Amino acid sequence: MSQSYRSTRSSAKETQSFEKTIIQGLASDGGLFIPSEIPQLSPETIQQWSHLSFQDLALEIMKLYISSEEIPEADLKGLIQRSYSTFRSADVTPLAKNVTGGDENLNVLELFHGPTYAFKDVALQFVGNLFEYFLQRANKDLPQEQRKKITVVGATSGDTGSAAIYGMRGKKDVSVFILYPTGRISPIQEEQMTTVPDKNVQTLSVKGTFDNCQDIVKAIFGDVEFNKKHNVGAVNSINWARILAQMTYYFYAYFQAVKASPSKVKFVVPSGNFGDILAGYYAKKMGLPVEKLVIATNANDILDRFMKSGVYERSDDVASTLSPAMDILVSSNFERLLWYLARDVLASGDDQRAGEIVNNWFIQLKTEGKFVADDAVVREAFVDFDSERVSDLETKETIKETYVTSQNPKNYILDPHTAVGVCATKRQIAKDNDKSVQYVSLSTAHPAKFADAVNDALSEFDGYSFEKDVLPEELKKLSTLEKKLKFIERADVELVKAAIEEELAKMGLL
Ligand SMILES: Cc1ncc(COP(=O)(O)O)c(C=O)c1O
Numbered sequence: 001m002s003q004s005y006r007s008t009r010s011s012a013k014e015t016q017s018f019e020k021t022i023i024q025g026l027a028s029d030g031g032l033f034i035p036s037e038i039p040q041l042s043p044e045t046i047q048q049w050s051h052l053s054f055q056d057l058a059l060e061i062m063k064l065y066i067s068s069e070e071i072p073e074a075d076l077k078g079l080i081q082r083s084y085s086t087f088r089s090a091d092v093t094p095l096a097k098n099v100t101g102g103d104e105n106l107n108v109l110e111l112f113h114g115p116t117y118a119f120k121d122v123a124l125q126f127v128g129n130l131f132e133y134f135l136q137r138a139n140k141d142l143p144q145e146q147r148k149k150i151t152v153v154g155a156t157s158g159d160t161g162s163a164a165i166y167g168m169r170g171k172k173d174v175s176v177f178i179l180y181p182t183g184r185i186s187p188i189q190e191e192q193m194t195t196v197p198d199k200n201v202q203t204l205s206v207k208g209t210f211d212n213c214q215d216i217v218k219a220i221f222g223d224v225e226f227n228k229k230h231n232v233g234a235v236n237s238i239n240w241a242r243i244l245a246q247m248t249y250y251f252y253a254y255f256q257a258v259k260a261s262p263s264k265v266k267f268v269v270p271s272g273n274f275g276d277i278l279a280g281y282y283a284k285k286m287g288l289p290v291e292k293l294v295i296a297t298n299a300n301d302i303l304d305r306f307m308k309s310g311v312y313e314r315s316d317d318v319a320s321t322l323s324p325a326m327d328i329l330v331s332s333n334f335e336r337l338l339w340y341l342a343r344d345v346l347a348s349g350d351d352q353r354a355g356e357i358v359n360n361w362f363i364q365l366k367t368e369g370k371f372v373a374d375d376a377v378v379r380e381a382f383v384d385f386d387s388e389r390v391s392d393l394e395t396k397e398t399i400k401e402t403y404v405t406s407q408n409p410k411n412y413i414l415d416p417h418t419a420v421g422v423c424a425t426k427r428q429i430a431k432d433n434d435k436s437v438q439y440v441s442l443s444t445a446h447p448a449k450f451a452d453a454v455n456d457a458l459s460e461f462d463g464y465s466f467e468k469d470v471l472p473e474e475l476k477k478l479s480t481l482e483k484k485l486k487f488i489e490r491a492d493v494e495l496v497k498a499a500i501e502e503e504l505a506k507m508g509l510l
């Protein structure tokens with residue numbers, strides 16, 4: 001049953017296949033897909049998995065969520081091998097152990113060794129290959145005019161966009177449209193997205209915020225006509241494949257963290273759309289003995305406010321912070337966690353009733369701008385999670401302090417999102433005062449992607465040079481390449497749909 005999927009807003013019994021779930025992206029009732037059951041691992045299985053490579057671990061995990069009748073094991077193995085062959089580290093996601101030295105046990109999980117230097121590559125390299133696999137199979141032996149196509153439409157606050165583009169560029173029968181908020185992403189992120197010359201890629205720079213872009217994408221998914229015509233596909237973490245592919249690094253990092261001696265493990269995750277940390281939640285629910293998952297937010301703190309009050313409220317203004325990829329007002333994946341909390345606390349384990357409760361919450365969020373969950377729901381959330389909010393000042397101080405004090409390696413440079421996580425980790429270390437805990441702080445992007453924040457923190461240090469110490473050769477050349485982008489002057493779904501159709505015609509895909 002973990003290989004079939006249901007919507008978080010559905011009160012029906014029916015479930016659907018993995019392929020349909022991935023291609024559809026968002027459920028037609030507006031909900032997100034979740035597996036009908038979370039597979040359970042025995043301690044013996046977890047022990048056996050502790051010796052596996054990243055790729056073999058990914059295969060074992062994915063087999064539990066994808067029926068071999070849908071993707072035979074040999075094909076799945078091939079997809080995984082291809083997806084991670086593009087990474088610069090043999091470990092795919094290496095763990096920098098005990099970065100600060102001393103006895104803090106602060107480990108940094110480096111998730112930025114993929115093609116676009118962001119954690120999104122771990123999932124989006126796989127998702128690109130998965131789309132291609134499904135399309136090749138559906139289109140086998142079909143003449144050109146009957147071939148099935150996917151029009152990928154995604155929203156980004158900076159990193160999903162380039163990772164999706166690098167995952168899908170040049171793929172046959174796939175076109176990619178990425179919406180991003182004009183002026184609210186870093187120059188390198190914009191260059192990464194707009195300098196890809198492949199004909200099937202188009203970026204749309206939208207006057208507005210990331211939340212406007214995300215709302216437009218969700219409206220496009222809800223537009224039955226447009227969807228029927230263009231077969232719209234999702235690359236944002238509303239797509240279940242994103243969450244699935246991210247589970248591997250929780251297992252892999254856990255095994256590395258406890259290698260030297262058995263310890264409790266806490267993961268600390270810089271969070272915005274709640275997709276990254278949600279993969280950790282599934283790993284924990286499968287049986288990985290994780291002590292806690294700590295949500296680290298910047299000033300855009302809807303998640304932290306929920307954890308402190310039970311109120312899930314969309315605030316009016318997005319704050320522009322040093323960690324712009326997390327400048328998000330509504331965290332789309334939180335809905336998946338809310339479903340489990342509703343089912344276990346309010347619906348006596350009844351899936352259909354949980355769907356009704358979540359649906360009502362989201363109707364309230366739309367009509368009243370907020371909903372309030374019972375204290376018991378929040379208490380249940382604290383069983384698996386904790387939460388910290390980190391200011392820009394603290395983010396900058398953390399980049400500085402880590403640069404000065406780090407031992408392994410020396411002068412370790414954090415990107416501002418990772419710094420939000422490391423600051424939250426240090427607070428947890430101080431609060432817990434428990435030497436038997438290993439802390440794994442997720443590093444979600446390479447510092448080169450956020451030059452302003454990193455230089456602001458480090459330029460006072462003698463000998464520090466962004467060009468020499470931070471910027472990889474590959475990213476240096478981006479500023480010399482021609483840019484391809486289209487401005488959308490208002491955050492309006494009709495304008496975006498028209499732009500997509502105009503570009504599809506130019507691509508010869510209409
Ligand atoms: C660099 C970086 N860090 C953290 C996050 C937050 O991750 P999530 O949205 O999955 O919570 C993002 C965006 O998703 C990001 O791009």
Ligand SMILES: N[C@@H](CCOP(=O)(O)O)C(=O)O
Nearest residue numbers: 156157158159160236237325
């Ligand atoms: N921070 C993200 C925002 C989109 O989130 P996603 O994980 O749902 O794709 C970004 O960098 O674009």
